[in-house]
Amino acid sequence: MSSEDELGEVLDELLNIPSEPQESRKLCDKCCRPEKVCLCPYLPGKPIPVSNKLIILQHPSEEKRCLRTAKILELSLPVDKFRVIKAKRFSAHKQPELAEILKDHERTFLLFPGKSSQPLETIDTRQPYNIVIIDGTWAEARCIYHNSHDLKNMKKVVLNVQKRSNYVIRTQPTEESLSTVETAAITLAHLENNQSIYDTLMKPLQALCTFQLEHGAVHHFSKEYLILNGLYNKPITRKIQKKLGNKQEIKYFIR
Structure with a gap:
């Protein structure tokens, strides 16, 4: 057998050696995070009692992102006060759930900046509302809004942010830009007249950022x-x- 043949056999043997399967990280059944960086200890022990309902219009791509913050809201609010609807375009015709919400137009508003948006501080807190938030990157959120006629007709509310975002592991476009959980936390704290709601929802977000920074992420x-x-x-x-x-x-x- 020539040296070339021997070399060929050796290479064949090496190529046929079974590779070790990559050990998958165990995920928490509740928060879906790796067990080593589980957020559950930082979540409220029981759902936060609220009278307002939160509706998240989520871009399908957001569900795949490991650093999404809407999950924190899902695990912190009562089941009947939180809803996620996934799509790239939203309309009362295509989403019956959205149609029901839009019927109650006097008590429904979309959190979205714009010339016609009114400050959150002007909203009457004596009645509960349906709070609609678009969840995705800023580019995705703008695309959803501009391609969804029914959203344009909704009453729009804007937050006058006085602080920087705590979500320091993703780049925001402006200093006033907030993550989904921060937007919801500020709004609910105001409408429920309960600042502790904001503090409670910030704990898992801060833990998420701390875990990422400790594992190599950089401050954005x-x-x-x-x-x-x-x-x-x-x-x-x-x-x-x-x-x-x-x-x-x-x-x-x-x-």
């Missing part, structure tokens, strides 16, 4: 922060410049 600043502090290394579009307004002179070129 908003795109706005990076731009205004000269740390953004990409071209600035006119659209971004317009959004930032006169907060500070932007030194990077506009394409």
Whole structure:
């Protein structure tokens, strides 16, 4: 047998050696997180009593993301006060659940910024509401809104954020941008006249961020922060410049 034949046999044997199956991480049955970074100890012991109902309109891609925050709300609120509807486009015709909510238009509003949006502080807290939140990346949320006629006709409410997001493991577009759980927490705390709701919902979010940072994730600043502090290394579009307004002179070129 030639040396080339011997080498070929050796290579064949090596290629046929069965590989060790990758050990899968055990996931918590409740929060669906790996057991080592389970969020359950940081979740409320029992559902938070609320009179308002939260409806999450979720982009299908969001369900696949390991760092999604809507799951925290699902595990923290009563079953009859929380609902997730998944789609890329929403309408009363396609989603009967949404149709029922839209019928009660006086007590239903969409949390979405815009010229016609009214501040949360102006909402009467003496009655319960259906609070609708679009869940996805900011690009996905905008796409859902602009492609869903029924959402455009809803009463819209905006949050006047006075603090930075605690969700420091994903890049937000602006300093006022919040994660889904933060948006819901601020809104519910105001409507329920109960600040402890916000504090309770922030515990699992803070734990999630701490776990990720301890396992190699880096602290993310908003795109706005990076731009205004000269740390953004990409071209600035006119659209971004317009959004930032006169907060500070932007030194990077506009394409």
